[in-house]
Amino acid sequence: ADTLKYETIQVRTEGRVGVITLDRPKALNALNTQLMTEVVDAATALDADQAVGAIVITGSDRAFAAGADIKEMSEKSFSDVQSERFFGDWDRLAGLSTPTIAAVNGFALGGGCELAMLCDLIIAGDTAKFGQPEITLGVIPGIGGSQRLTRAVGKAKAMDLILTGRQMKVDEAERLGLVSRVVPAEQTLSTALEVAAEIAGKSSIAASLAKEAVNRAFESGLTEGVRTERSLFYSTFATDDQTEGMAAFVEKRKPTFTHR
Ligand code: HXC
Numbered sequence: 001a002d003t004l005k006y007e008t009i010q011v012r013t014e015g016r017v018g019v020i021t022l023d024r025p026k027a028l029n030a031l032n033t034q035l036m037t038e039v040v041d042a043a044t045a046l047d048a049d050q051a052v053g054a055i056v057i058t059g060s061d062r063a064f065a066a067g068a069d070i071k072e073m074s075e076k077s078f079s080d081v082q083s084e085r086f087f088g089d090w091d092r093l094a095g096l097s098t099p100t101i102a103a104v105n106g107f108a109l110g111g112g113c114e115l116a117m118l119c120d121l122i123i124a125g126d127t128a129k130f131g132q133p134e135i136t137l138g139v140i141p142g143i144g145g146s147q148r149l150t151r152a153v154g155k156a157k158a159m160d161l162i163l164t165g166r167q168m169k170v171d172e173a174e175r176l177g178l179v180s181r182v183v184p185a186e187q188t189l190s191t192a193l194e195v196a197a198e199i200a201g202k203s204s205i206a207a208s209l210a211k212e213a214v215n216r217a218f219e220s221g222l223t224e225g226v227r228t229e230r231s232l233f234y235s236t237f238a239t240d241d242q243t244e245g246m247a248a249f250v251e252k253r254k255p256t257f258t259h260r
Contacts, residue, residue: 006038006042007034008024008035008038009022009035009038009039009042011042011046013046013051014193014197015197016052016053016054016197016200016201017052017053017054017055017056017193017196017197018042018043018046018052018055018056018098019056019058019193020039020043020055020056020057020058021058021059022035022058022059022060022064025060025062027066027069028060028062028063028065028066029063029064029065029066029112030065030066030067030069030070031065031067031069031087031111032069032072033086033087035069036087036090037089039057039093039115040089040090040092040093043055043057043092043093043100044092044096046098047096052098052200053098053200053201053207053259054099054100054101054195054197054199054200054207055098055099055101055196056100056102056103056192056193056196057100057102057103057115058102058103058189058192059105059112060106061106061127061185062105062106063105063106063108063112064102064103064104064106064112064116064128065107065108065109065111065112065115066109067109067110067111067112067113067133068111068142068143070137086142087111087143090111090114090115090118090143090144091143091144093115093118093119094144094215097211098207099120099121099196099207100118100119100120100121101119101121101122101123101192101195101196101199102115102116102119102122102123103123103191103192103193104122104124104130104179105124105125105127105185105188106125106127106128106129107129108128108129108131109129109130109133110132110133110134110141110145111143111145113131113145114132114142114144114145115143116130117144117145117148117178118143118144120214121180121181121195122178122179122180123179123181123191123192123195124170124173124174124179124181124182125170125183125184125185125188126170126182126183126185127170127185128170128179128182128185128188129167129168129169129170130167130168130173130178131161131167131168132145132146132149133167134162135162135163135164140162141162146162149161149162149178151218152177152178153176153177153178181195201257202257203239203242203245203255203257203259204257204259205239205260206236206239206241206242206245209232209233209235209236210232212228212232213225213228213232213233216228217229240258240260241255241259244256244257245257
């Protein structure tokens with residue numbers, strides 16, 4: 001990924017970890033169409049790079065992202081958003097095979113909360129605030145929030161958050177199971193990078209199959225999910241990493257994964 005071609009994000013790699021930093025500080029990283037296009041482009045390029053085994057998406061200390069860009073949206077009509085499939089490209093993040101981690105400090109509101117939930121794990125600092133305030137603007141979540149939040153925290157809390165638009169602090173978000181880990185805000189990115197490096201050190205094939213299996217649980221019924229898991233599990237036995245991983249255990253040494 002070439003960071004020079006982007007204006008609203010920064011992209012870098014640290015070892016086997018790709019890092020995408022949202023960079024519209026004056027607008028609290030509000031998500032406009034350009035930022036969406038750049039994030040999806042960068043994430044797709046990192047996903048295709050065999051040298052990258054995990055992707056971290058982060059913002060600033062003050063805001064992960066304060067939602068879709070209201071100034072951009074305020075100009076749009078129904079026929080605009082319908083015909084341009086407004087914000088539809090965000091869905092492509094959910095289809096990446098590389099594990100993704102959102103490192104969240106400050107506001108993760110509206111589309112910002114939805115972007116965090118598009119990632120596989122959320123690591124949050126103790127300053128993080130989550131919410132779906134769309135209702136206060138006369139709209140509703142549009143990047144999967146009504147579906148992913150409900151599956152993540154259940155109907156009672158999803159209705160509470162989506163119908164009132166209130167902000168939720170990180171202790172409540174952790175209690176509800178929305179976030180994977182909570183750390184002091186100054187450690188959010190370093191913790192996310194450590195977790196990402198740990199994941200990236202595993203077999204990339206196994207990680208992508210594991211991610212697909214968990215996502216199937218999130219997206220489907222139990223019988224279909226278990227059936228999918230079984231065939232994904234069987235397929236790991238066609239990989240060099242399965243042979244190496246099990247041989248290393250038996251031989252009491254560390255595995256050397258080739259991601260094949
Ligand atoms: C555009 C935004 C913005 C947003 C903040 N800003 N959020 N611009 N879109 N979503 C801008 C402000 O206009 C301001 O710029 C600057 O960022 C700082 O924001 P302040 O409001 O001055 O900061 P503060 O008082 O600390 O309040 C922070 C805040 C508030 C609570 C996060 O900014 C806020 O309520 N933002 C909107 C949150 C929201 O409703 N998000 C949901 C959007 S709808 P200027 O230049 O004016 O000073 C959505 C739909 C998703 O996400 C589905 C789409 C398909």
